[in-house]
Amino acid sequence: MDGERFPDGAEADPDAQGDAPPPPPDRAADGSPGPQPAADPPAGGGGEGRDGPKDVSELFDLVKDRPCRVTEIEGRGFKRTRPLLVTREMERVREARTLEEIQGHLAECMAALEDLDLFASVEGELLEGDKDSPDTCRLVMEFEEKPPWKMHVGTYVQGHEGSVEATVGLRNLLGNAEHAQLSLDYSSQKSSEYAFQLWKPRLVGLPWKGEVKLFNWLRSNQQYSSFVERIRGVSFGLKCSGGLHSFTYDLAWRLLSDPSRLASPAICEQLGHSLKSSLAYDFNWDKRESSGRPKSGRAFRMRTELGGLAPDSIVAKYIREQVDLQWTLPLFSTVSFTLGLSAGMLLPVGQDFLHRKTAVGDRFFLGGVGSLRGFEARGVGPTDARRRRTEQPSHDADHVGAQARDALGGDLLCSASAAVNFDLPHSSLQWLGVYGHAFFNAGNTMLLCCSGRPLRSSLQEFGASFRSSAGAGLVFPTVFGTFELNYVVPLTFSNFDRVKHGMQMGFASTPFLNM
Amino acid sequence: MNYVLHKWSAGWGLPSLSVGCIQVEAVLRFAGLNVYAQHSRLPGSSPTGQFPALEHDNDLVGAPVGTGDEGEFDAMRAVMEYIKGQGEDVDGHLTNAQRGELAGMVALVQVALEPATLYTTWIEPEGFKKYQKAYSGVLPWPLDHVVAWETRRAVVKKLEGISPQKIFEEAVAAIESIADFIEGQQSKGSYCFGDQPSSLDALMYGHLQYYRMAPVAAPILQRKVTANASLLRYLDSISSRFFQEEASPPPPRIIPEEADEEILSRWSMAAQGRRSDVPQSSDEGGRENVHLKKTAKWWLAFAGIMMAAYAFYHPPPIRVQYTDAMLDDDEDDDVDS
Numbered sequence: 001m002d003g004e005r006f007p008d009g010a011e012a013d014p015d016a017q018g019d020a021p022p023p024p025p026d027r028a029a030d031g032s033p034g035p036q037p038a039a040d041p042p043a044g045g046g047g048e049g050r051d052g053p054k055d056v057s058e059l060f061d062l063v064k065d066r067p068c069r070v071t072e073i074e075g076r077g078f079k080r081t082r083p084l085l086v087t088r089e090m091e092r093v094r095e096a097r098t099l100e101e102i103q104g105h106l107a108e109c110m111a112a113l114e115d116l117d118l119f120a121s122v123e124g125e126l127l128e129g130d131k132d133s134p135d136t137c138r139l140v141m142e143f144e145e146k147p148p149w150k151m152h153v154g155t156y157v158q159g160h161e162g163s164v165e166a167t168v169g170l171r172n173l174l175g176n177a178e179h180a181q182l183s184l185d186y187s188s189q190k191s192s193e194y195a196f197q198l199w200k201p202r203l204v205g206l207p208w209k210g211e212v213k214l215f216n217w218l219r220s221n222q223q224y225s226s227f228v229e230r231i232r233g234v235s236f237g238l239k240c241s242g243g244l245h246s247f248t249y250d251l252a253w254r255l256l257s258d259p260s261r262l263a264s265p266a267i268c269e270q271l272g273h274s275l276k277s278s279l280a281y282d283f284n285w286d287k288r289e290s291s292g293r294p295k296s297g298r299a300f301r302m303r304t305e306l307g308g309l310a311p312d313s314i315v316a317k318y319i320r321e322q323v324d325l326q327w328t329l330p331l332f333s334t335v336s337f338t339l340g341l342s343a344g345m346l347l348p349v350g351q352d353f354l355h356r357k358t359a360v361g362d363r364f365f366l367g368g369v370g371s372l373r374g375f376e377a378r379g380v381g382p383t384d385a386r387r388r389r390t391e392q393p394s395h396d397a398d399h400v401g402a403q404a405r406d407a408l409g410g411d412l413l414c415s416a417s418a419a420v421n422f423d424l425p426h427s428s429l430q431w432l433g434v435y436g437h438a439f440f441n442a443g444n445t446m447l448l449c450c451s452g453r454p455l456r457s458s459l460q461e462f463g464a465s466f467r468s469s470a471g472a473g474l475v476f477p478t479v480f481g482t483f484e485l486n487y488v489v490p491l492t493f494s495n496f497d498r499v500k501h502g503m504q505m506g507f508a509s510t511p512f513l514n515m
Numbered sequence: 516m517n518y519v520l521h522k523w524s525a526g527w528g529l530p531s532l533s534v535g536c537i538q539v540e541a542v543l544r545f546a547g548l549n550v551y552a553q554h555s556r557l558p559g560s561s562p563t564g565q566f567p568a569l570e571h572d573n574d575l576v577g578a579p580v581g582t583g584d585e586g587e588f589d590a591m592r593a594v595m596e597y598i599k600g601q602g603e604d605v606d607g608h609l610t611n612a613q614r615g616e617l618a619g620m621v622a623l624v625q626v627a628l629e630p631a632t633l634y635t636t637w638i639e640p641e642g643f644k645k646y647q648k649a650y651s652g653v654l655p656w657p658l659d660h661v662v663a664w665e666t667r668r669a670v671v672k673k674l675e676g677i678s679p680q681k682i683f684e685e686a687v688a689a690i691e692s693i694a695d696f697i698e699g700q701q702s703k704g705s706y707c708f709g710d711q712p713s714s715l716d717a718l719m720y721g722h723l724q725y726y727r728m729a730p731v732a733a734p735i736l737q738r739k740v741t742a743n744a745s746l747l748r749y750l751d752s753i754s755s756r757f758f759q760e761e762a763s764p765p766p767p768r769i770i771p772e773e774a775d776e777e778i779l780s781r782w783s784m785a786a787q788g789r790r791s792d793v794p795q796s797s798d799e800g801g802r803e804n805v806h807l808k809k810t811a812k813w814w815l816a817f818a819g820i821m822m823a824a825y826a827f828y829h830p831p832p833i834r835v836q837y838t839d840a841m842l843d844d845d846e847d848d849d850v851d852s
Contacts, residue, residue, distance in 0.1 A: 268562045271560050271564070275654070314652070387573050
């Protein structure tokens with residue numbers, strides 16, 4: 001840590017001092033001048049005949065086990081932050097009994113302070129303590145607070161949809177490490193998101209982050225599924241430090257509508273108002289070297305969602321489970337192999353659950369970059385024929401200007417990917433983090449509920465109708481996800497799938513899913 | 516050709532809880548059309564987002580996009596225009612003079628009765644409380660209250676600036692005029708313009724039967740209708756002749772494409788008359804021909820060879836070459852230490 005100093009007057013270890021070498025004889029036996037006297041041993045002693053510690057780390061190794069405890073902690077540089085917030089994190093340092101323990105506990109404190117996202121820099125210094133107590137020291141911390149506001153503006157492109165996002169945030173206005181953020185997102189497909197978020201890390205001193213979010217989302221799925229989804233509600237979240245576990249409760253008013261009036265009957269049945277009340281648990285274990293360009297490591301993510309948590313029996317209850325796994329194995333210094341698996345299931349809860357339809361907004365969709373390459377976004381899975389326009393433009397006799405079917409999504413999802421990732425030879429591309437990959441993807445999704453078939457028959461058909469594709473391309477990792485430019489060849493597909501043969505590009509917004 | 520009417524479900528002895536739906540159904544029945552009724556008690560679940568909505572072949576007719584439940588009369592008018600446009604004009608038998616009378620009476624109904632119906636249903640506290648129960652049992656709490664209140668707010672905005680006193684006074688005056696008109700026409704037939712019903716009969720039947728039967732109707736409106744024997748006879752004649760039976764629901768939908776696909780898939784590509792696994796439908800820019808497994812296998816093999824060649828034989832991207840000067844510096848460092 002910058003400015004850390006060890007206690008002054010640290011005595012050299014008497015055991016480390018060896019006997020002084022015997023004085024050489026003035027003359028050798030044959031009369032030639034004897035060997036020159038050895039240089040005096042350096043001050044501070046050392047090992048038997050050795051030099052003293054050469055640097056701080058060696059000196060620290062000598063004294064790290066010595067009794068030492070922090071008796072006073074002083075923090076400086078607070079403008080808005082309440083000192084209690086910081087001293088509460090630093091208290092664990094008092095439990096240390098040796099320098100090594102102090103160092104370890106200080107590292108933990110720094111991590112906890114970093115979680116608060118309040119400080120641009122933190123510097124600490126250990127000073128000698130009371131002269132009457134030689135095994136004590138004082139800890140002085142210098143803090144530089146981050147600005148109280150933050151702003152971000154960005155544009156993104158995903159498939160055929162471009163979007164603009166702006167967020168404005170306030171940080172630590174009241175001094176209790178609270179954060180507030182207002183975000184606006186608007187896309188070319190007329191989707192929009194407005195959200196106001198409040199969160200506080202280290203909630204009541206525990207290693208958990210509490211969050212409340214009010215949102216108003218308008219998601220246009222008209223292009224692929226002929227419906228527009230408006231969701232308004234509130235979300236409460238608890239996330240542990242490190243992000244390993246998190247719990248989220250969503251209470252939202254959901255309205256599905258079809259402004260185009262071309263929706264298929266399967267989508268028309270889903271239109272209208274509904275209430276979403278769900279509790280979700282996320283487990284996120286990521287030991288990859290890097291999420292953008294993993295060269296080694298494994299990652300596992302699981303989400304369990306229980307919906308319909310309302311006293312009213314009208315609210316449809318369901319359970320939704322999704323599991324994602326990625327494993328990267330280094331082959332050579334610049335080449336790695338990545339294997340990814342993803343599976344999901346959505347089922348209503350209760351009697352005759354297979355005879356009750358699931359909500360289209362909760363289903364799984366497959367297709368597109370980051371999901372199943374070689375297919376359009378949401379281009380794989382069950383579909384239903386849209387209403388055909390009575391009046392059609394004379395140049396569009398084959399309806400080629402309009403998609404003929406709605407993607408309905410599936411209750412069951414399974415996909416896998418294998419890819420060889422390799423660095424590109426050009427140094428500038430390596431510096432940008434751009435790399436190449438060759439991949440094989442496979443996946444399938446289907447409806448289980450109200451399918452009109454026995455469950456066994458559905459599962460058999462699911463296994464027999466997997467889609468697959470292969471290809472190669474370039475990957476551009478960014479902080480918002482990976483952007484890919486690929487050449488893809490679909491290998492197997494169904495009649496109503498929307499295949500994308502040839503060049504395909506897009507964002508895989510969640511790097512984890514970029515298999 | 517069949518018509519499918521998406522409407523609010525029946526209740527309170529009425530064919531529908533929505534006056535607009537009653538009016539549209541009346542016109543369809545007057546025209547003798549084959550009508551199926553898709554009942555729903557879920558607001559917003561109509562394919563157009565509000566009731567009534569009419570499906571006919573590939574057409575879907577309803578109120579303008581973005582209109583909610585407060586736009587039921589706009590939806591009704593759009594549907595009636597469509598029906599007329601399909602050649603099913605229930606006013607086709609009217610003379611020019613009758614058409615003139617029709618226009619005047621329709622305007623009276625629109626200006627005087629529609630606001631009263633909306634007000635007593637959505638704004639009058641007692642009426643709204645009873646009508647809101649139609650949402651309960653269909654939507655979960657608190658959504659039933661939220662959705663109902665959202666529609667109420669839209670109706671309040673629609674009737675902004677009109678006092679309830681004026682609304683009910685004009686409605687009462689309109690009912691009296693209608694009653695006089697019907698009494699005056701009874702010598703010529705059972706309906707407004709003779710023995711054949713017209714669109715005016717459908718409009719009047721919807722409002723007057725609603726005031727008569729629905730518990731949400733304001734007492735002054737209900738009294739005005741039930742106290743007039745001519746009106747009651749008129750309403751009963753329409754009910755007994757055209758609304759004896761509920762319209763049946765549409766038949767189960769057959770999905771020809773998927774059924775055909777399953778049967779066809781059992782045959783070979785050649786037997787199906789297809790060259791390869793080319794998708795039947797395409798999007799944006801014409802048909803795509805995808806060459807399957809044969810070329811894909813060769814492509815994969817080529818890609819695999821290229822990957823292996825790159826992995827094993829590509830030169831390292833950065834080469835470190837020691838110069839004599841660097842080596843000399845190293846030796847000097849060794850001497851100094």
